[in-house]
Amino acid sequence: MRVAVIRFPGSNCEPESKRAVERAGGEAYFVWHRDTSLGGADAVILPGGFSYGDYLRSGAIARFSPIMEAIRRLAADGGPVLGLCNGFQILCEAGLLPGALRRNAGLKYVSRPVDLRVERTDTPFTNAYAMGEVFRVPVGHGDGRYAAPDAVLDELDANRQVVLRYSGPAAPDAPANPNGSVRDIAAVCNREGNIVGMMPHPERLADAALGSDAGHRVFESLVRYSLLATR
Amino acid sequence: MTHTAVGTEAHPFPGERPVTDAVVREHNLNAREYAEIVAMLGRTPTLTELGIFSALWSEHCSYKHTKPILKTFPTEGPQVVQGPGENAGVLRLPEGWAVAFKIESHNHPSAVEPYQGAATGVGGILRDVFTMGARPVAVLNSLRLGPLDEPRNRYLFSGIVRGVGHYGNCVGVPTLGGEVAFAPGYSGNPLVNAMCVGLLRETDLMRAKAHGVGNVLLAMGSRTGRDGIHGASFASEELSEKSEARRPQVQVGDPFTEKLLLEATLELIELGLTVGIQDMGAAGLTSSSAEMAARGGVGVELDTSLVPTREAGMTPYEIMLSESQERMLVVAEPHRVPAIQAVCAKWELTATPVGRVTDDGIFRIVHNGTTVAAIPGERLVDGCPIYYPEARESPVAVARRSAVPSGPPAADALGALPLLLADPTIASKRWVFEQYDSTVQAETVLGPGGDAGVVRVPGTTFGLAVTVDCNQRYVTLDPYEGGKAAVAEAARNIACTGAVPLGITDCLNFGNPDKPEIFFQFREACRGIADACRAFGTPVTGGNVSLYNESPTGAIDPTPTIGMVGLLADVSHRVPSHFQAPGDQIVLLGTSAGHLGGSSYWEVLHRLVGGAPPPIDLDAERKLQRLLAAAAERRLLRSAHDCSDGGVAVALAEAVMGAPYATGTLAAKVRFANPARLTPEALLYGEDGARALVTTLPGQVSELMTLAAEHGVPAEAIGRVEGPGTLEVHLADSHLTFAWPVAELRHGYFDSIPRRMTEETR
Amino acid sequence: MTWRVRVRILPRTGLLDPEGQAVEQALAALRFTGASNVHVGKAIALDVAAPNADEARAKARAMCEQLLANPVTEDFDIDVEPAGSA
Amino acid sequence: MTWRVRVRILPRTGLLDPEGQAVEQALAALRFTGASNVHVGKAIALDVAAPNADEARAKARAMCEQLLANPVTEDFDIDVEPAGSA
């Protein structure tokens, strides 16, 4: 499994995303946003951070990067694509995922752990979790409120495109949903299920030495998916 | 008639104002300083030169009031790679690693424009660290504000926190800790101190020195604009109505460019393409070029017409003094320039040659072929007169130290705890650190909300513990003991995680040093810091002085903030601050003398900031630090939390309420023998130093007690952690029992600041 | 010729606008009575070179559609006037 | 009577506007030629009850000075028209 981790100017979670893939037994390497080829990647991760400083709207400028064309092609062929935080924002801006990520309802950046309920286990990024299982990883974002017109939301539910929902409460005095996302949506996928975007950061808690590796299975899922796919 | 020194002719830039007495005063230079300048040059300075002197001879750059005292700090030790004098101090770590760290203030800019002021403060300290070749791995912040019932203070607090947060978040450096305190003395003059910690391979250390005659100076990063002109001298005057008029100078931060600058700088250093590099911080191009030249013992010539500017028609004066953010000055051999520019281009930045290293020792500025400034470089940097201000404690301060409460407290010993926990200075700062990314880089072992933050060094099993601390109430009441206490508290916080204190950086925030009572505070606090650092073997590796923190209502409380780093030999030995599970045994380490002078209890319950603060026993502190590290290494500690503001009762409550996002709460049953028959108030809320509250597994209590005895630390097993319910404290001597429902305590503690901040207006 | 173009981008009606709500509440707290229906969005001002106002507007519309506004959540409107007239 | 008030808040000239710069560069990368001097700020739309347009404007100005705009870093301008006319 070769995973391209895209670096946009202002990305900042690419080293830990790469390490998380490697810890799961995959091979990962950086691809600069100006490149036009993914270098033979089987899968792509758009990492977290502040591409272009989040100026204008998070992800709005990055979606025009030259590498996006290659990502579209890989996705159209069914290749797994994961957007984490800013990567999710870019995928929505690029129209590869439905909806948009708007300013948090609390109007502040929010950095804290969240509890996530797994709503789908047949994506390349969640197949190592159990259906309905709840796991805890951090969020860190200012623009994480998932929003979409009602019709789109109904369609998402009908097609089971919601992959993770905030579930909680994270503490007696901290609400489950950290940002006001509609219907507690934390992660969605495209209709085909190969493109997944999530606001939380599983890559930040994928190493037991830090106290928990609850996010590790996102990457384990990807490696496992590739083994199943090639069999 | 004096003679102009050879090579130091300079001409006024066409159209610039002639230098008159009024213009000299406007530049915050006194008659003596101006006379020195005229004597040094042998002529009247040009306006550009006057501006340059004004910046470099400001307190911020010259340390003219404080140098002799700063020299008394211990700066040496086997772990020191780089002591004071560079952009950041550097200490040695295992396996070839080193840590670069530094703290700096951005008080005045934050008073004028809290969001940008705080943001650019973080930007500046990040640059100080990455110019050393270190990758920033943690940011900390120490904030002081006036009480939150004033709308202006809420506005400042909210803007400052957003600014600190946004900048660090965007650059991708976790903010791992900090402190916030509220006191009336900071209304109108908030403090924003930001600390950055970075990691490097010791062999890659880069120093900010220019050498090699003929080498090229390049301006790298953002274009130069008219923002922040005279920031260094602005930082060195009292805030007044006039400061309001200085608003157009506000510097705007661009963390996006900073991130690119960080990556490009580290790449340049890694590829060995530079001779020296320094950020353009306070006094911008002036201080970066002059200080690099002086360190290298060379001259420089800059052509300001080559500096990329944001606006047309900027004068050399403006270009030299601009404090536009996200700029670096690079010194390189001429043949390296294309390679440097290629690295910059990859990171979508520019690097433009703007000058060269010369052999005549002159700091020379030309603009379109006209020499507008020519100053002997070494004397420019080192020639500022040094002042030895008078130091005398004010009678008011002496009286305050012997004050005792009059009248009854606002609540009895039972009611005091919820009041203390809801006091904004003690209450949870979750509202603050929830706005700071604390997990980016995925090396966070202990995040904010405990005693100290801990990050793992990538690819190793060891970690760094980091904290910032200062109890300004103690310093106000007794500057010497307060200075000691600040270092002791920092070391205790580090030790509670299981780490060993390594060294400090300090940010000395005081009022106007020309007032004897202020300079007394400064001198005594520094003496306390120096003594504590000597006792702990934690050298001072650098720091920052911020004087003139005064507003029309007076000086701030003296606030020498201590930033400390410690080494945790194995991150699997880390100790959290909060209780872990029912059944764990609670042990109080250290001696409780029931000292209430200068306590939070007196402040909150009696509205009295008075009395003598607890004397700090440095030997006892040192023993406690050693014990905590040894116990952590033997995995005897399930949790450890130091006793500071609010004494053992607040420490117990904090430990029992749990971590900021603990899903379930715990409770505890505690019994104090109280052989000294302290009053319940003194026992519960007294603030003696050298104490920590720890828990251990039931089977390990005796091993812990033995270890404590070996280390010479008194220890008392006082109770056990229980399932959810009440915190119960029994005093054996008086048969008094206090019970507090933990959920209620937790609510008061976590809700205090958010409740006050719901209304955010200017 | 150069045109001063000003674009106003506001959250699409019907979508939650927490920032607008927060401002509305803050205005009330400051005792500004009679302010309602508050929405907060983005203002963008730029100079556009174009032979006439209509083409400047068309250019600005294309910029909004492709970059400046998000069609899922935002509406925009455009003002054009000769540069230097304001 | 109710007035539709639109406030445009832009960074004060001379101050760095990194967001404006980023948008300007993005427009150029998208081959929108001839766009320059780009600045990004905030747009606020609200209904204000006032007896006449001048008072609505005065009210809006006070709101800007006290809450909506940051006097240190931003300039603002105000449009007023009868509500429902847009």
Ligand SMILES: Nc1ncnc2c1ncn2[C@@H]1O[C@H](COP(=O)(O)OP(=O)(O)O)[C@@H](O)[C@H]1O
């Ligand atoms: N400004 C801040 N930024 C980040 N974290 C903070 C800040 N203020 C407080 N904290 C967190 O809350 C913890 C407790 O703060 P404080 O009560 O000052 O602790 P202590 O007395 O142990 O120094 C700090 O160690 C830190 O982790």
Ligand SMILES: [Mg+2]
């Ligand atoms: Mg502590």
